[in-house]
Amino acid sequence: MNSINLKARAKINLALDIINKRPDGYHEVRMIMQTINLFDKIYIKKINKPSIIIDTNIPYIPKNKNNLMHKAATLLMEQYGISSGVYINLHKVIPVSAGLAGGSSDAAVTLIGLNKLFNLNLSYKELMAIGVQIGADIPYCIMRGTALAEGIGEQLTPLSPMPKCYVLIAKPDINVSTAQVYSMVDIDAFEKRPNVEAMIQGIEEQDLTKITNHMGNVLETVTIKKYPVINQIKEKMLEKGAIASMMSGSGPTVFGIFRDKKKAQKALYDFKLDNIGKNIFLTTIFNRKERG
Template sequence: MIALRSSAKLNLTLEILGRRPDGYHELRSVVQTISLWDEIVLRSAEAPARVSCNWPELETPDNLCLRAANLLAAEAGVGDGVHVELTKRIPLGAGLGGGSGNAAAVLIGLDELWELTLPVGTLRTLAVKLGADVPFFLTGGGAMLEGIGERIAPVDIAAGWVFVVAQGGRPVSTAAAYAAYDRRPTPSRTDHERFLRCLRDSDIDNAARMFDNVLEPAAVAVCPEIAELKNALLRQGALGAAMTGSGSAVFGAFPSEEQAVRACAALRALAPLVQVAHPTPRGVERTS
């Protein structure tokens, strides 16, 4: 038995550079894993792999945990199965990458449970097949993502921020958000070179003011609560705020734990999910 936890992530910036012939979008995004976790327990079992979850609607063949297990078994020629016990806390349709983190955790955990010791490059190749965000969660921390998310460069985001994450509206479909963006593209306001320089210089005020997500206007059209929560975070003193991923979660960065906790309390009347979160150095952690 192996127990792990997989984190959520925040897109501090998200810029779309174009659409590829295969329908994927080329992007540039600075991301950070945070202390909002799902828990995963992997137990040896006879094939086929199966999943149980505290959210029963996720107990389907399309669950990314099952897809990751089946893909790894096929790649490594493993005939065994696995029972994946998934405890979800990261909301769906939020842009927080919960499912992608789950898939990364299964790849990492089964590599150990099945005693495969596959090269990191092999796990990354499999991760790309599962989803654009999955390769990032194999390492986590802070990173610049390019391509469709498979090109990953570490970024030190030890900037001193404490985040408040909130989701108050309906889930937003990733496909719908990108389709809406394609109909009416929004130019990026982020100067990534300057943003990275601010991070290196620990200039957290100016870096936070540069948070930006080009998908935000498209998502707000579907879920107006995104804009309402973002503005509420700024009124509570956030140095900067933005939507993460394709929504509908938003985040604000605060300079201290005290200010973040106070803002979190103020926003609880507006949203069912409001949580203080801190940057984490990894996307997946072993818990036992």
């Protein structure tokens, strides 16, 4: 095998709680993560030249060592003594700096792709141990599906698959710095936290109502205060028939969970018509048993 095509899928946070801040500056979190069927396309090819060449359809994405894919490829190739090089073409669809782990997913898929191309036969657990050295979300983006994430996000427990639903994604025309949002967090000021245990029970029971009733993201207390448009989009989602709506990650992307496909399609049409959000997508959840 000399080349491979892969899909790097986005994630949403069904729950995001912060437990405490560690002495090293990182925050201990408790999150329920879910992969969705919104993805970047990645093509990786072996080349004779000992270098990592990245090409992309988005001009402002770095193509050097500042790119997470480049970091992932460098770390893996150095660790396993790979002397040849790779060409990586990224067709970006997941919005950048959106709280959807697009960059982390691209890096995760780079590790998966190189593992296959160079016949390293590394397990997902081994790839996840490499990935966490680059970013806390990368192990989850390797695992995918429905999972409880703890620690700084790298301690993962697979959960039962999320029940079928439709997910409307809307990102306003702003970018948010994850590091800046976390730096502004006041844990003692949280008035409402997600009920993670109740959500896990709802997932096990395949009860979408129980899951959505207990959703929550404590980072909304920071990001919405700075960008009120996020709350406006949440309210619009609920007006259009979403059974729940929440900001993903540190934002600014908002998602709405829909039980009914027709309502979700109508909401997508209305959001586009009203020009609410710069990037708008209607998608579904992705579970580990699905291929691709």
